[in-house]
Amino acid sequence: MTGNIVKNYDPTLYDRPSVSVDVVIFSLVAEDLQVLLVKRKYPPYTGMWAIPGGFVHMDEALEDAAARELAEETGVTDVYMEQLYTFGTPNRDPRTRVITVAYFALVPYDEVHPRPGDDATETAWFSVFDLPALAFDHKEILEYALTRLRYKLEYTAVGFQLLPDEFTLSELQRAYEIILREPLDKRNFRRKILTADILEETGNLRKLGEGRPAKLYRYRANAVAEVKTRRLFP
Amino acid sequence: MTGNIVKNYDPTLYDRPSVSVDVVIFSLVAEDLQVLLVKRKYPPYTGMWAIPGGFVHMDEALEDAAARELAEETGVTDVYMEQLYTFGTPNRDPRTRVITVAYFALVPYDEVHPRPGDDATETAWFSVFDLPALAFDHKEILEYALTRLRYKLEYTAVGFQLLPDEFTLSELQRAYEIILREPLDKRNFRRKILTADILEETGNLRKLGEGRPAKLYRYRANAVAEVKTRRLFP
DNA sequence: ACAAAAGTGTTGAGAGTACACCCATGC
DNA sequence: GCATGGGTGTACTCTCAACACTTTTGT
Numbered sequence: 248m249t250g251n252i253v254k255n256y257d258p259t260l261y262d263r264p265s266v267s268v269d270v271v272i273f274s275l276v277a278e279d280l281q282v283l284l285v286k287r288k289y290p291p292y293t294g295m296w297a298i299p300g301g302f303v304h305m306d307e308a309l310e311d312a313a314a315r316e317l318a319e320e321t322g323v324t325d326v327y328m329e330q331l332y333t334f335g336t337p338n339r340d341p342r343t344r345v346i347t348v349a350y351f352a353l354v355p356y357d358e359v360h361p362r363p364g365d366d367a368t369e370t371a372w373f374s375v376f377d378l379p380a381l382a383f384d385h386k387e388i389l390e391y392a393l394t395r396l397r398y399k400l401e402y403t404a405v406g407f408q409l410l411p412d413e414f415t416l417s418e419l420q421r422a423y424e425i426i427l428r429e430p431l432d433k434r435n436f437r438r439k440i441l442t443a444d445i446l447e448e449t450g451n452l453r454k455l456g457e458g459r460p461a462k463l464y465r466y467r468a469n470a471v472a473e474v475k476t477r478r479l480f481p
Numbered sequence: 482m483t484g485n486i487v488k489n490y491d492p493t494l495y496d497r498p499s500v501s502v503d504v505v506i507f508s509l510v511a512e513d514l515q516v517l518l519v520k521r522k523y524p525p526y527t528g529m530w531a532i533p534g535g536f537v538h539m540d541e542a543l544e545d546a547a548a549r550e551l552a553e554e555t556g557v558t559d560v561y562m563e564q565l566y567t568f569g570t571p572n573r574d575p576r577t578r579v580i581t582v583a584y585f586a587l588v589p590y591d592e593v594h595p596r597p598g599d600d601a602t603e604t605a606w607f608s609v610f611d612l613p614a615l616a617f618d619h620k621e622i623l624e625y626a627l628t629r630l631r632y633k634l635e636y637t638a639v640g641f642q643l644l645p646d647e648f649t650l651s652e653l654q655r656a657y658e659i660i661l662r663e664p665l666d667k668r669n670f671r672r673k674i675l676t677a678d679i680l681e682e683t684g685n686l687r688k689l690g691e692g693r694p695a696k697l698y699r700y701r702a703n704a705v706a707e708v709k710t711r712r713l714f715p
Numbered sequence: 716a717c718a719a720a721a722g723t724g725t726t727g728a729g730a731g732t733a734c735a736c737c738c739a740t741g742c
Numbered sequence: 743g744c745a746t747g748g749g750t751g752t753a754c755t756c757t758c759a760a761c762a763c764t765t766t767t768g769t
Contacts, residue, residue, distance in 0.1 A: 262539045263497040266569075266580055305496045305578055309569040333567045333582050335500075335543040344539055346500055346582075348567050417748075434750070435732070458747030459739040651721075668723070669759070692720030693766035722765070731756080738749070 264335070264344035268312045269300030269385070271331065271351040271392040272321060274359060275409045279374045280426055282389065283320065283359070284381075285367035291341050292382035296373075298389065299364065300347065313350040319364040321354060327408035328352040331392055339384045351392045353408035400426055404445055407466040413449050415461035416440070498569070498578040502546045503534030503619070505565065505585040505626040506555060508593060509643045513608045514660055516623065517554065517593070518615075519601035525575050526616035530607070532623065533598065534581065547584040553598040555588065561642035562586040565626055573618045585626045587642035634660055638679055641700040647683050649695035650674070 272283040284296040299320045303312040309330070318324050328350055335346035361370040373379065375393055378386070400406050400423075410422060420436050440446060447467050452460040506517040518530040533554045537546040544564070552558050562584055569580035595604040607613065609627055612620070634640050634657075644656060654670050674680060681701050686694040 261499060261536045263499050264537070264539065265495060265497050266500065302495045303498070303569070303580075305498065306571050308571060309567065309580070330566060332564060333543065335537070335582070337540050337542060346537075346543070346580075348569070348580075415748085432733075433748090434734085437749080438751095439731090454740080455747090457741050457745070459749075461748055649721085666760075667721090668761085671722080672724095673758090688767080689720090691718065691768050693722080695721060716769105718769085719767085720765100721767095723763090724761105726760090727758105728760105729756100729758080732754085734752090736750085738747105740746085740748100742743105742745085 264346050265340075266303045267300050267345055267347045268303055268309060268316060269298045269347050269349045269388060270313050270317050270320075270328070271298055271349065271389055272317065272354060273351060273375075273392075273396060273409065274354050274356045274372070275422055275425060276356050276372050278421070278425060279376075281372040281374050282378075282392075283361060283370060284373055284379070285320065285363060286369040286371075287382055288366050288368045294368075295382040296371075296379045297382040298349075298385045299367070299370075301364075301366065303348075309348050310350075313348075313352075316364075317350075317352050320361060320367075320370060322360045322362065323354050323358050326352055326354045326358070327405060331388075331395060334384060334388060336384065347388075349388050349392070351396065353396075353405065355409060355411050357411050397426065404443075404466065413451065413453075413463040413465055415453055415463060417461060419464075498580050499574075500537045501534050501579055501581045502537055502543060502550060503532045503581050503583045503622060504547050504551050504554075504562070505532055505583065505623055506551065506588060507585060507609075507626075507630060507643065508588050508590045508606070509656055509659060510590050510606050512655070512659060513610075515606040515608050516612075516626075517595060517604060518607055518613070519554065519597060520603040520605075521616055522600050522602050528602075529616040530605075530613045531616040532583075532619045533601070533604075535598075535600070537582075543582050544584075547582075547586075550598075551586050554595060554601075554604060556594040556596065557588050557592050560586055560588045560592070561639060565622075565629060568618060568622060570618065581622075583622050583626070585630065587630075587639065589643060589645050591645050631660065638677075638700070647685065647687075647697040647699055649687055649697060651695060653698075 274281055274283070283299065285299045287293055287295050287297050299316055301312070301316050303309060307315075310328070313328060314324065317326070317328065331349040331351050333346060333348045337344060339345065339347075361372075363370050375389070378389065381389065406422060406426065410419065416437055419440070420431055420433065423436075424431055445467055446464040449463045449465050451463040453463055454460040508515055508517070517533065519533045521527055521529050521531050533550055535546070535550050537543060541549075544562070547562060548558065551560070551562065565583040565585050567580060567582045571578060573579065573581075595606075597604050609623070612623065615623065640656060640660065644653065650671055653674070654665055654667065657670075658665055679701055680698040683697045683699050685697045687697055688694040
């Protein structure tokens with residue numbers, strides 16, 4: 248049992264897996280919910296589409312690694328990002344044991360300037376409803392991210408992270424309709440979101456050709472972003 | 482940039498962190514929500530209380546590692562367990578870089594037979610409202626687990642995992658009152674949970690000394706465990 | 716018969732849902 | 743003056759919350 252004492256004292260004597268981060272990047276593009284994918288430059292799965300990601304540096308926090316990957320692929324910083332789940336099935340990477348901590352990010356489309364990182368030949372947006380074949384277990388990761396995003400949108404105001412700073416109520420309603428895939432009633436939508444007290448008028452108007460100009464709103468930075476859920480028990 | 486090609490082809494050339502799992506084990510004990518902690522046998526933090534956990538074996542799935550740790554400390558298998566979050570701040574372990582994937586488990590108190598694993602001198606239950614000093618960043622992990630548990634209890638039926646197979650409605654109500662820390666109305670509670678159609682009578686009665694015997698119920702295995710949330714938008 | 720716990724209905728308030736027309740601007 | 747998108751109110755339904763007494767058993 249002396250071996251156990253040593254092992255418990257010195258974890259570096261255990262075999263260690265590799266640890267990576269992958270970032271599922273969502274945006275609203277052309278009236279559609281899309282994700283940014285990269286085409287792999289190196290084996291395995293060379294030429295296949297994948298979620299952008301990379302290995303965690305030894306002195307780097309996980310969220311810093313995720314933010315670094317996001318910036319490398321899109322140039323954006325300071326966007327909404329949260330840890331999604333950690334995937335570690337033993338043979339998910341054919342090379343060696345790789346445990347990946349997945350994140351998802353919500354970026355306003357107008358802020359993104361995709362550029363392939365060192366390990367990709369190409370980056371492109373894909374509709375979440377029409378995805379190509381994906382490397383590793385990335386299909387599973389993406390499906391989980393989508394489930395979580397939909398779920399989260401239902402009870403938090405996180406959807407604003409997908410819109411530009413200023414937006415009209417019609418644009419906001421369209422964003423929700425795209426993500427939820429159902430039409431919403433205009434009057435009820437406006438009443439509910441305005442009484443929720445999470446928006447403020449910017450004072451500006453948007454004129455786009457025909458029609459009456461729309462008031463522009465912004466998300467109140469200090470707004471309470473969560474809604475009470477209907478509890479199972481009284 | 483040839484170095485990059487090699488690195489992308491062979492992730493084992495990167496330095497690798499150690500990866501552990503920690504399991505926050507909740508149960509209802511003596512009218513209180515408690516967690517099982519272990520007293521550390523080895524440095525660092527020798528003699529300090531900690532969340533049970535250990536290193537992930539190279540050929541072992543993360544959830545298998547968590548289930549193994551749970552079984553080692555409590556003897557229980559087949560209980561509710563879910564991945565909580567992955568903590569990877571660079572210096573959270575003074576020995577080396579250790580990334581830990583935290584899980585939380587809900588166990589019925591009557592099934593638990595705590596016994597210290599190889600790396601602990603002692604195990605004990607502690608009220609979540611009166612915790613000792615904890616090793617590493619385990620305080621943070623435990624607080625996060627508690628937040629998640631409370632949150633989850635509000636919109637899923639996961640609370641049943643803390644009770645024995647058969648229970649009375651009064652016991653169930655008391656369990657929810659303990660966790661939510663608020664008194665609930667008996668009539669409203671019973672109406673709501675019975676109309677939710679997630680329980681079935683077992684046909685048995687519980688007699689405990691005085692008072693009218695109570696009908697026993699069990700959680701319907703195939704019941705839909707989630708409640709629709711009240712959406713932020715119509 | 717009384718102490719102790721189980722069990723049972725009704726009413727009022729607030730939120731959600733469904734639904735149709737007028738307003739400001741560009742062409 | 744008409745086409746286009748922006749903006750507004752009301753009535754019905756349903757769920758939630760508050761509240762007190764009767765029933766069954768053991769002693």
